[in-house]
Amino acid sequence: MDFAYIVAGLAVGFIVGLTGIGGGSLMTPILLWFGxxxxxxxxxxxxxxxxxxxxxxxxxxRAGNVDSRIVRWLSAGSVPAALLTLAGLHIWRPDTGTMNELIRHALGIALILTALAILFKARLLKWTRGDQAALKAHPSxxxxxxNTxxxxxLLGVLVTLTSIGAGAIGTxxxxxxxxxxxxxxLVGTEIAHAVPLTLVAGLGHAGLGHIDWHLLLNLLAGSLPGIWLGSHMAGKVPDGALRPALASMLMxxxxxxxx
Structure with missing residues (x-):
């Protein structure tokens, strides 16, 4: 089974490097499929x-693709929200069945939202960038x-409960x-924001006993070379075909x- 986890990490890492779609929306369903x-x-x-x-x-x-101001505003909302969500879980201490059911439903909703975000990303971009002059007249x-x-x-609660949302939905x-x-x-900014959020949420789940460390090492053994390979192939696979296929699967x- 260790080899299967490494292959799963490799596949997810490759897709993330190729498309920029968050790994959580792919990895968590795969882990559920593994049982x-x-x-x-x-x-x-x-x-x-x-x-x-x-x-x-x-x-x-290094490429100058991180807006630290936006990261600070996002983190000011997401990190406290993640901590409050974790505190609620610590206080509530639901039984295993209730906890799994809560996460399963929250995960399903997050996957559907992620799929919609992937499908309509281009249309949303076209809509928001339609009136450049008006936007320049009202700076950030x-x-x-x-709103940030x-x-x-919202991302803090969603990511803490499901591990999904920081990538596609956040971007x-x-x-x-x-x-x-x-x-x-924007992509670099969201990745920079995702690191402290997922770290805080992950450590909180570790405190709840929700971490399989052996599994984590196997996933990383595959994902790190997978991300490197996918990043070098980005742009060589037709985006118009790949993203709808991934969105349909997530849906x-x-x-x-x-x-």
């Missing part, structure tokens, strides 16, 4: 995401900062809030988990 307990799958995937995306932050930071600040904070709160939200910022900079898995 891993839902709570353990989410907790392990959170630390897996924090470690793998940590390397991506260094690359984006004020209400937009508070609110986005962080699309930033596209809507900051349509004039280059795509590469089906999410619907099955919810219903």
């Amino acid at each position: 891993i307990n839902p709570a353990t799958a989410v907790g392990t995937d959170l630390l897996y995401a924090a470690i793998t995306k940590g390397g991506g932050v260094l690359v984006h930071q 600040g004020g209400l937009r900062d508070w 904070l609110a986005t962080g709160v 699309v939200a930033l596209f809507l809030l900051y349509p004039l910022i280059p795509t590469a900079r 089906l898995v999410g619907a099955k988990l919810v219903w």
Whole structure:
């Protein structure tokens, strides 16, 4: 089974490097398919995401693709929300069946939202960037900062419960809030925000006993070379074919988990 986990890590890492789609939306359903307990799958995937995306932050930071101001506003909402969600789970201490059912339904909803974000990303971009002059007349600040904070709160709760949302959903939200910022900079900014969020949430799940450390090491053994390979092949696979296929798969898995 160790070899299967390494192959799963390799496949997910390759797809993340190729498309930029968050690993949680792919890895967590795969772990459930392997028969891993839902709570353990989410907790392990959170630390897996924090470690793998940590390397991506260094690359984006060197390229100047991280907006530290946006990261601060997102984190001001997401990290406290993650801590409060974890505190609620610690206080509530639901039995295993209830916990798994909660995570299973939250995971299904997150997968459906992720699939919609992937499918309609191009259309949303076109819509938000349609009136460049009007946007330039109202620069970032004020209400937009508070909307960024609110986005962080939603991501904090969603990611803590499901390990999904920081990638596809978070990036699309930033596209809507900051349509004039280059795509590469928004992607780098969301990756930089995802690292502290997934780290805090992952450590919180570790405190709840939801981490399989042996499984985590096997996933990383495959994902790190997979991300490197996928990143070097980015742009060589038709995006118009790959993203709808991934979105359809996530939609089906999410619907099955919810219903």
